[in-house]
């Protein structure tokens with residue numbers, strides 16, 4: 112049995128098709144990423160799987176339960192952390208967790224034990240008696256993850272769990288999610304528009320755009336499938352040299368951005384010498400294998416802007432597009 116299986120799952124909002132006939136199968140214990148830009152349909156897709164939205168067409172099973180006919184069973188078997196924080200600011204972390212345990216019918220004599228376990232998992236045990244209004248953004252997100260686990264769900268849905276957090280806190284949250292997936296063997300379904308996050312965390316990712324799955328595989332497989340490398344050299348290149356490089360056999364494209372020349376080739380190791388013979392005064396050289404960002408551009412034809420990345424990464428994406 113799959114953790115999640117969808118059958119032509121579709122959601123339309125008037126004239127917008129937010130999710131368009133999606134068919135995916137997610138295995139028990141997988142960390143599965145839905146990667147796509149804003150408006151791709153990620154939240155709509157997982158909202159349907161969590162039974163918060165009714166599909167327009169198609170259906171899905173979650174833990175074997177139908178999302179239309181067995182909504183209560185689906186809800187009891189999943190944990191959800193959505194984009195908008197939903198903790199009660201006037202309560203302490205502990206009070207929030209007791210409240211949630213009650214809502215999910217966790218047996219009274221087990222509540223204390225489970226709350227301790229989940230607090231331990233996200234390293235908030237010593238902050239249990241602090242009011243939520245005094246929590247930082249990262250602590251709140253960790254507490255929400257803990258809360259989503261109190262009733263021992265088999266699947267945890269996380270919608271952009273690191274959105275708006277600073278890079279250091281984001282990496283901490285990644286560690287907690289990894290740790291969780293390893294220790295608890297639960298299925299984690301995570302949406303993100305951060306490339307590195309998907310690459311680092313996910314066993315498999317689906318690239319979603321305009322409500323459709325463009326490609327689905329392991330991050331390493333996706334990168335391997337994109338043949339070719341990018342050679343990046345820093346030189347006093349003129350447009351003259353660029354056209355010379357372009358005429359070298361096996362060079363697919365050349366682009367000059369901010370004093371760096373980005374050369375897309377079939378096989379960098381084999382072609383780099385020929386290229387260096389053409390270019391003088393090389394100040395630096397690096398060779399880059401395809402990134403998940405390149406994969407995204409390849410399958411969607413769009414540049415992927417990650418606002419937390421530095422400018423260089425965006426420029427690399429740009430370079431690859433030419």
Ligand SMILES: Nc1ncnc2c1ncn2[C@@H]1O[C@H](COP(=O)(O)OP(=O)(O)O)[C@@H](O)[C@H]1O
Nearest residue numbers: 124127129147148149150151152153154155156
């Ligand atoms: N309640 C809604 N009413 C109308 N359109 C919506 C609604 N929710 C989402 N959409 C539209 O559906 C598309 C997908 O949105 P969403 O699932 O939120 O994308 P993502 O989470 O990937 O950013 C967008 O075009 C969005 O404007």
Ligand SMILES: [Mg+2]
Nearest residue numbers: 153154155271
């Ligand atoms: Mg969203």
